Amino acid sequence: MLREEDPPLPIAPSAWLTIAMMALLFLFGCAVGSHLNVCIWRLPRGLSTGDPARSICPHCRHPIRWYDNIPLVSFFVLGRRCRDCGAPISWRYPVVEGLTGALFALIYLRQGVQAGTDVGQIAVMMVVVSVLIVASGIDLEFLIIPDEISVFGIIGGLLAGLLLPQLHVGVESYHTYEGLTRSANLDGLIASAIGALGGGGLIFVLAIVGYLIFRQEALGFGDVKLMAMVGAFFGWKVVLVAFFFSPFLGMLYGLPLLLGKDEHIMPYGPFLAMGTAFALVFRTELCSFLEPLEQLARLLTG
Secondary structure, eight states: OOOTTSOOOOOOHHHHHHHHHHHHHHHHHHHHHHHHHHHHHHGGGTOOSSSSSSOBOTTTOOBOOGGGOOTTHHHHHTTTBOTTTOOBOOTHHHHHHHHHHHHHHHHIIIIIIISOOOHHHHHHHHHHHHHHHHHHHHHHHHSOOOHHHHHHHHHHHHHHHHHOGGGTOSSSTTOOOOSSSSOHHHHHHHHHHHHHHHHHHHHHHHHHHHHHHHSSOOSOHHHHHHHHHHHHHHHHHHHHHHHHHHHHHHHHHHHHHHHHTOOOOOOOHHHHHHHHHHHHHTHHHHHGGGHHHHHHHHHHTO
């Protein structure tokens, strides 16, 4: 135990390196988030995300100067208003930038430093989290999740399972299948396909139950495809954990609407995305709770 006269213990060099990497990844994530904002605004309007290459003001269409497009900083320097037309800038822009940066740094800390996850899986996590942020931003405004996100995401997840079988195959608690064939890559592809069917099927069944109870569409097919994408990338265990946490997160948003405005329509994609992000950051710990369920399934199937 340190006495009052003892000097504070220095931070280990490895800790300094971790802090530096987290800071760099936060800044990188903020830059990525700036582009995600472009995707959120352009994709549902049928516009190209790369043409024009420079960001434009959604009100006056004037190209945004580079020094007015610095993530987080420019929003506050400009006083939340476009330099050219004076129109207000949505709070969505700094929120998406800061959220992306924070998740990148947190994924690196929890998965890369503490869990020892390889670089390939961490990169996949960051890509998927970015896609989920775009899907959430669009769903919040338009109540849709474009097929350009979910369908191509499912294909990407299957390719990831084939090329990075460590996403699905191994002894860790979040892994699902091993030894189905003589090829780890083929095992990864099979596990990815099962994850996609499990993720999509789970939400599809919930949507049917919701329709039977409320006699109206409770969940859209976009939610089904979104969780199929998550399952393709990370398997059925992550999907099940995300599915479990999503309703609790959704209640924080939905109950005030229901009680205050008698509003029954709300986007569910953002809460599926939040549950997925939470499941990925704490993947090892959360998926370990599913081991008894997995053992029971193996016992029942012989």
